[in-house]
Amino acid sequence: MAGRAWRWREALRAVKVAMLGSGSRGNSTVAWTEQTCVLVDAGFSGRQLASRLAAVGVEPEGVDAILLTHEHGDHVRGAGIFARRYGTPLLMSAGTREAVSGLLHGGEAVEEYRPGSRFGIGDIEVDAFLTAHDAVDPVAVTLTGRECGSRVGVATDLGRPTAAIRHSLAELDVLILEANHDEGLLRVGPYPASVQARIASSHGHLSNEAAARLAVELLTDRLLAVHLAHLSAECNRPELAREVVERELRRAGFDGPVTVVPQDRPGPVVDIPAERARSGPDQLRLL
Ligand SMILES: [Zn+2]
Ligand SMILES: [Zn+2]
Numbered sequence: 192m193a194g195r196a197w198r199w200r201e202a203l204r205a206v207k208v209a210m211l212g213s214g215s216r217g218n219s220t221v222a223w224t225e226q227t228c229v230l231v232d233a234g235f236s237g238r239q240l241a242s243r244l245a246a247v248g249v250e251p252e253g254v255d256a257i258l259l260t261h262e263h264g265d266h267v268r269g270a271g272i273f274a275r276r277y278g279t280p281l282l283m284s285a286g287t288r289e290a291v292s293g294l295l296h297g298g299e300a301v302e303e304y305r306p307g308s309r310f311g312i313g314d315i316e317v318d319a320f321l322t323a324h325d326a327v328d329p330v331a332v333t334l335t336g337r338e339c340g341s342r343v344g345v346a347t348d349l350g351r352p353t354a355a356i357r358h359s360l361a362e363l364d365v366l367i368l369e370a371n372h373d374e375g376l377l378r379v380g381p382y383p384a385s386v387q388a389r390i391a392s393s394h395g396h397l398s399n400e401a402a403a404r405l406a407v408e409l410l411t412d413r414l415l416a417v418h419l420a421h422l423s424a425e426c427n428r429p430e431l432a433r434e435v436v437e438r439e440l441r442r443a444g445f446d447g448p449v450t451v452v453p454q455d456r457p458g459p460v461v462d463i464p465a466e467r468a469r470s471g472p473d474q475l476r477l478l
Contacts, residue, residue: 214454227313323350371396
């Protein structure tokens, strides 16, 4: 892997981010600068990951590392095959490594990180902080461009909003946040009581209402866009999730876009400095 990643590189000007798709049938987010490209989770087949990356303009060969947040299938499904096919290093905790051992054939380059730690992948700084989700070592991450300081939070599978989550997700430019279910639809939905209880528990997923409350808590002048992710196909609807979260954010003074990431195709590519130039006073000065 020498020469591909893990080293300081020259300055960058932008961080771009796109979710390749999100929901209980697969999750993956790609973030890249001019020098570094990181995939957070790989919950689609190897072929799907490659074609979805191509759809947002990223070559699969150009991915410097795949960071796994936890062992659930909707986050790791294609990790092993993608890593072998493209020689991509895998980053995961020791606990996740043990839990996904069935996906690994031994030929992959695996690096372990400690949940709760910060580390660099090329010129992207990663903060992998623990969540309350029901997995071995569940983390959510922030990705920060070392030179431009642009900061993205990828926060799905949270369980409940803990102090660590609130602290780590402060001062973001782009927030990717789970809005998993509508509390009413979950109660009347098709899941057996045990699954309903797991989803709604403090180790499952955030409801639309809980996502709205957390998004408002995380709101700063800096926040440019909110992407709602990991929607339940059975117990949520995109327009409902958006309506609930957007209403609370607008009340709190947020005027940026609130969008829902689809399951079956990538969401939009967000170019953080470009978004800031469009929405901030800097552009007026340039004009
Ligand atoms: Zn999970
Ligand atoms: Zn998940």
